[in-house]
Amino acid sequence: MATTGLLFHLHPTAFSSARPQNATSRLHSHCPPQGIHAAGRRCLLRAKSSNGHPQIGASFSDGVLDGKVPGGGPPEQEGNTVSITVVGASGDLAKKKIFPALFALFYEDWLPKHFTVFGYARSKMSDEELRNMISMTLTCRIDQRENCSDKMEQFLQRCFYQSGHYNSEEGFSELDRKLTEKEAGKLPNRLFYLSIPPNIFVDVVRSASRTASSPSGWTRFIVEKPFGRDYESSGELTRSLKMYLAEEQIFRIDHYLGKELVENLSVLRFSNLVFQPLWSRDYIRNVQLIFSEDFGTEGRGGYFDNYGIIRDIMQNHLLQILALFAMETPVSLAAEDIRNEKVKVLRSMRRLKLEDVVVGQYKGHTRGGKSFPAYVDDPTVPSGSVTPTFAAAALFIDNARWDGVPFLMKAGKALHTRRAEIRVQFRRVPGNLYRGNVGTDLDMATNELVLRVQPDEAIYLKINNKVPGLGMRLDSSNLNLFYSERYQREIPDAYERLLLDAIEGERRLFIRSDELDAAWAIFTPVLKELEDKRVAPELYPYGSRGPVGAHYLAANYNVRWGDISSDGSF
Numbered sequence: 001m002a003t004t005g006l007l008f009h010l011h012p013t014a015f016s017s018a019r020p021q022n023a024t025s026r027l028h029s030h031c032p033p034q035g036i037h038a039a040g041r042r043c044l045l046r047a048k049s050s051n052g053h054p055q056i057g058a059s060f061s062d063g064v065l066d067g068k069v070p071g072g073g074p075p076e077q078e079g080n081t082v083s084i085t086v087v088g089a090s091g092d093l094a095k096k097k098i099f100p101a102l103f104a105l106f107y108e109d110w111l112p113k114h115f116t117v118f119g120y121a122r123s124k125m126s127d128e129e130l131r132n133m134i135s136m137t138l139t140c141r142i143d144q145r146e147n148c149s150d151k152m153e154q155f156l157q158r159c160f161y162q163s164g165h166y167n168s169e170e171g172f173s174e175l176d177r178k179l180t181e182k183e184a185g186k187l188p189n190r191l192f193y194l195s196i197p198p199n200i201f202v203d204v205v206r207s208a209s210r211t212a213s214s215p216s217g218w219t220r221f222i223v224e225k226p227f228g229r230d231y232e233s234s235g236e237l238t239r240s241l242k243m244y245l246a247e248e249q250i251f252r253i254d255h256y257l258g259k260e261l262v263e264n265l266s267v268l269r270f271s272n273l274v275f276q277p278l279w280s281r282d283y284i285r286n287v288q289l290i291f292s293e294d295f296g297t298e299g300r301g302g303y304f305d306n307y308g309i310i311r312d313i314m315q316n317h318l319l320q321i322l323a324l325f326a327m328e329t330p331v332s333l334a335a336e337d338i339r340n341e342k343v344k345v346l347r348s349m350r351r352l353k354l355e356d357v358v359v360g361q362y363k364g365h366t367r368g369g370k371s372f373p374a375y376v377d378d379p380t381v382p383s384g385s386v387t388p389t390f391a392a393a394a395l396f397i398d399n400a401r402w403d404g405v406p407f408l409m410k411a412g413k414a415l416h417t418r419r420a421e422i423r424v425q426f427r428r429v430p431g432n433l434y435r436g437n438v439g440t441d442l443d444m445a446t447n448e449l450v451l452r453v454q455p456d457e458a459i460y461l462k463i464n465n466k467v468p469g470l471g472m473r474l475d476s477s478n479l480n481l482f483y484s485e486r487y488q489r490e491i492p493d494a495y496e497r498l499l500l501d502a503i504e505g506e507r508r509l510f511i512r513s514d515e516l517d518a519a520w521a522i523f524t525p526v527l528k529e530l531e532d533k534r535v536a537p538e539l540y541p542y543g544s545r546g547p548v549g550a551h552y553l554a555a556n557y558n559v560r561w562g563d564i565s566s567d568g569s570f
C-alpha cells in the first residue's frame with residue numbers, strides 16, 4: 001500500500017476557519033454564493049488569483065506561440081484539466097516543499113477538480129515508489145471530521161512517475177503520452193516545475209516545450225532560482241528560455257514573495273491611512289531587512305559555494321521585499337501594474353559599492369561540549385574558499401521618496417537564531433516635549449515598526465509610553481499583532497500560494513525578466529569586485545551574531561541594527 005509508513009503531522013490549529021466550509025465538496029462543483037471562499041479566494045469557477053482580483057493579462061491572447069495558448073488560458077472550466085509535472089522529483093526541494101504543498105492544496109480543496117501530478121527525473125522509480133517517497137513528507141491539517149489517510153490516498157492515486165533524462169525528447173515524449181492518457185480528452189493545461197540544478201534548466205525547457213507542451217491549453221514553467229550568477233549569465237538564461245517560451249509562460253519563483261507577511265506588506269501600506277504619510281524620507285530614518293539562519297550550508301555546500309549569501313538571499317529574497325516596501329502605489333493590483341512599480345524602484349537604486357558591503361564566513365565553534373563545523377569543513381566546499389556565508393550591505397534609492405534613506409540588509413547562515421524581518425526606524429520627534437524623560441539616546445527613543453516574516457509572524461510598533469503612576473517616566477512598549485494570537489489558523493507555506501497562483505495564471509508574485517535585470521544590475525559590479533579581489537570574509541563563530549564589521553557599516557550611516565538591543569542582546 002502506498003500509505004504504509006505515512007507520517008501524520010497533527011497541527012494544533014487544524015480546526016481553522018480557513019478551510020472551505022463544505023469540506024467534502026470541490027470548488028468546481030460547489031462554489032459559495034459570491035464565488036468567494038472563507039479564506040478570501042475566489043471560487044475556481046471564476047477567474048481568480050491570490051490578490052482576490054480578476055486576472056488582467058491571463059487571456060487567450062497572451063503570448064500565443066504557434067497558434068497555441070502557451071501561458072495564458074481561459075478561466076477554470078468543468079472540461080479542463082491541469083497536469084503538474086515536477087521535474088527533479090527525486091530531489092530535496094521536491095520532497096521537502098513541492099509535493100507537500102500540492103497535497104496541502106488538494107487537502108484544502110484548492111486544486112481543480114481534475115488534476116494529475118507527475119514526477120520526472122533520471123532515477124528509476126515506479127508510480128508506487130514515487131508515492132511511497134512522497135508520502136514520507138506529506139503533512140495533514142487534520143480535522144476530526146475527516147480522515148487524513150483517505151485524503152492522502154486520494155492524492156497519491158493521482159501521482160505518477162516518468163523516468164527520463166533532462167535533455168531527452170524521448171523521455172518527455174513518453175511523458176506527453178502518459179499525460180494525454182490521464183487528461184482523458186479534457187482541455188489540457190500543463191504546468192512544469194523545474195526543481196533541478198540551474199545548469200539543466202534550458203535542456204528541460206527545450207525538450208519539454210517541444211514534445212510535452214499542451215496541444216490546446218496553456219503550458220507554463222515554474223523556474224527555481226538561481227537565475228544566473230550575474231547580470232550577463234542571467235540575461236543569457238532569459239534569452240535561452242525565450243527561445244522556447246514566451247515570457248508569459250515563465251514563472252520565476254522567489255518563495256519569499258509567497259510568505260504571508262510579505263504578501264501583507266502591500267496591504268499594510270496601501271490600506272492603512274496612518275502609514276501612508278509616513279512612508280518616505282520625511283519620517284523614515286532607515287529600513288532594515290534582516291535574514292538569519294541558525295544552521296550552516298549542511299549538505300548544500302556544493303551549490304552554495306558557487307553563489308554565496310549575496311546571491312542566495314540578498315539579490316532575490318531581500319531585494320524583492322525591499323521593492324515591495326519602497327515602490328510607488330501601483331495603478332491597480334494587477335500583476336503588470338505591480339511589477340511595473342517594482343521595476344521602477346529597482347532601476348532607481350544605486351549600484352552597490354564595495355565600501356558599503358561587509359562579508360563574513362562562519363568558522364568552527366564548540367559550545368557546551370558540542371562542536372559545530374566551519375563552512376570550509378564541508379567536504380563539498382573547496383578548501384580556502386572565500387565565499388561569504390554572511391553579508392551586510394547599505395543600499396540607496398535615488399528617487400524623491402527615498403533620497404538619502406539607508407536600506408540596510410543583513411543575511412547570514414550559522415548565526416544564533418533563525419529569523420527574517422523588516423524593521424523601519426522612524427525619525428526623532430522634533431521639539432520633543434518629553435526629551436528629558438526618554439533617556440539620553442534620542443535615537444533609541446524613536447518609533448520602530450517591525451514586520452516579523454518568520455518565525456512567529458508578527459507586526460509590532462515600538463512606541464514611547466508613560467509608565468503608570470504618579471511620576472512621569474516613559475518607557476518603550478510595543479503595540480503587538482501576533483498572528484498566533486489574532487488568527488487561529490495555520491499559515492500556508494509559501495509554496496502553496498505560489499503553486500496555486502501559477503495554476504491560476506496569476507503572475508504578480510513571480511519575477512518578470514526586466515525586474516531580474518534590474519536586480520542583477522545593482523549587485524553584479526560588487527560581486528565581481530569581491531571575487532576578482534578575493535576579499536577575505538571576516539570569520540565569525542558558528543552560532544554567533546555574525547561579524548562585528550556589520551555594526552561598523554551601520555554606524556557609517558548612523559544606524560543601529562534593530563535586532564540588537566541596547567545591552568547587545570537580541
Ligand SMILES: NC(=O)C1=CN([C@@H]2O[C@H](COP(=O)(O)OP(=O)(O)OC[C@H]3O[C@@H](n4cnc5c(N)ncnc54)[C@H](OP(=O)(O)O)[C@@H]3O)[C@@H](O)[C@H]2O)C=CC1
Pocket residue numbers: 088089090091092093094121122123166194195196197198200224225226303
Ligand atoms: N533545496 C532547497 O531548499 C532549495 C532549492 N532551490 C532550488 O531548487 C532547485 C532544486 O533544488 P534541490 O531539490 O535541492 O536540488 P537537488 O540537488 O536535490 O536536485 C534535484 C534533482 O535533480 C537531479 N540532479 C541533481 N544534480 C544533477 C546534475 N548535476 N545533473 C543532472 N541532474 C541532476 C537529481 O535527480 P535524478 O538524479 O533522479 O535525475 C536530483 O534529485 C535548484 O535550482 C535549487 O537551487 C531553491 C530554494 C531552496
Ligand SMILES: O=C1O[C@H](COP(=O)(O)O)[C@@H](O)[C@H](O)[C@H]1O
Pocket residue numbers: 255293312
Ligand atoms: O532560497 C533559499 O531559501 C532558504 C531559506 O528559506 P526559508 O523559507 O526556510 O526561510 C535558504 O536556506 C536557502 O539557502 C536559499 O537558497
